[in-house]
Amino acid sequence: xEFVTILIKSLIIGGLLGFSAGVGAARMFHAPNTQxxxxxxxxxxxxxxxxxxxSHFSFGLGFFFNAWAxxxxxxxxxxxxxxxxxxxxxxxxxLYKNKDVSQTIQDPKKMGIAGTIIGMIVxxxxxxxxxxxxxxxxxxxxxxxxxxxxxxxxxxxxxIFWLAAIDAGRRTGFWGTLFGGFAQMxxxxxxxxxxxxxxxxxxxxxxxxxxITRIILFAAILLFILSGFFRGFDLELxxxxxxxxxxxxxxxxxxxxxx
Numbered sequence: 001x002e003f004v005t006i007l008i009k010s011l012i013i014g015g016l017l018g019f020s021a022g023v024g025a026a027r028m029f030h031a032p033n034t035q036x037x038x039x040x041x042x043x044x045x046x047x048x049x050x051x052x053x054x055s056h057f058s059f060g061l062g063f064f065f066n067a068w069a070x071x072x073x074x075x076x077x078x079x080x081x082x083x084x085x086x087x088x089x090x091x092x093x094x095l096y097k098n099k100d101v102s103q104t105i106q107d108p109k110k111m112g113i114a115g116t117i118i119g120m121i122v123x124x125x126x127x128x129x130x131x132x133x134x135x136x137x138x139x140x141x142x143x144x145x146x147x148x149x150x151x152x153x154x155x156x157x158x159x160i161f162w163l164a165a166i167d168a169g170r171r172t173g174f175w176g177t178l179f180g181g182f183a184q185m186x187x188x189x190x191x192x193x194x195x196x197x198x199x200x201x202x203x204x205x206x207x208x209x210x211x212i213t214r215i216i217l218f219a220a221i222l223l224f225i226l227s228g229f230f231r232g233f234d235l236e237l238x239x240x241x242x243x244x245x246x247x248x249x250x251x252x253x254x255x256x257x258x259x
Contacts, residue, residue, distance in 0.1 A: 006131050010124040018086050018119015019112050025087035026111035042083050044195045046091060046105065047202075048161055050168065053095040058160060060088035062152035064122070069146045071126040072133055085122060090114035158190035165198050172201025179220060186228045196220045230256070 028043045049055035063080035070078045093114050094104035104110060165176025176197030183193025203213040228234055238245050
């Protein structure tokens with residue numbers, strides 16, 4: 001009886017979650033004319049998949065394993081369920097038969113319906129499996145799923161996005177490779193950098209070096225500079241070249257460092 005209760009509640013919550021995530025992701029493509037409920041990274045990651053159903057599915061799959069491990073081991077969902085798994089799997093379902101993004105992932109109604117179905121399935125699966133697995137087996141499940149998710153996120157996904165950037169053209173491939181390399185060194189994962197590279201490369205291809213593309217490029221460079229600074233990458237870089245760290249730079253890091 002408890003399992004049935006969990007399943008029914010999961011279907012209701014999953015449907016509401018999936019509907020809002022699907023509609024929000026689709027409405028982001030119409031901003032600023034229409035207000036959207038979503039995240040910038042969701043829009044960027046969906047754009048990076050370039051309307052390919054397999055790319056959307058594989059991207060969501062990588063984060064699904066991570067969410068599954070979290071649900072089984074910790075009894076809680078990660079934000080990847082709403083930001084990455086549901087929107088991308090809903091997009092993959094719609095793009096399977098119709099490759100026109102304007103009629104699929106950019107249509108709030110269709111994304112809402114697809115998101116509702118995907119959300120019900122995903123949430124019901126995560127909750128039901130988490131409730132059904134004995135506590136003694138949860139440790140084993142986490143030990144298997146977490147490494148698998150780590151490999152998918154840290155190794156497989158960067159390669160998929162990098163190949164997508166190269167396939168999009170010489171300019172997009174260049175920026176994707178450049179920013180992907182910086183992101184891998186600074187953040188430990190190339191995906192954010194490759195996504196930014198794709199946005200810049202495709203923006204230049206479509207609009208040239210307009211004011212918007214220059215702003216995006218400047219914002220991306222500023223992002224890497226600040227991210228590298230706050231992560232202490234500048235200190236590590238100097239030390240890797242056997243150079244002494246200037247006292248003023250070390251003092252600045254000491255001032256802003258949090259325990």
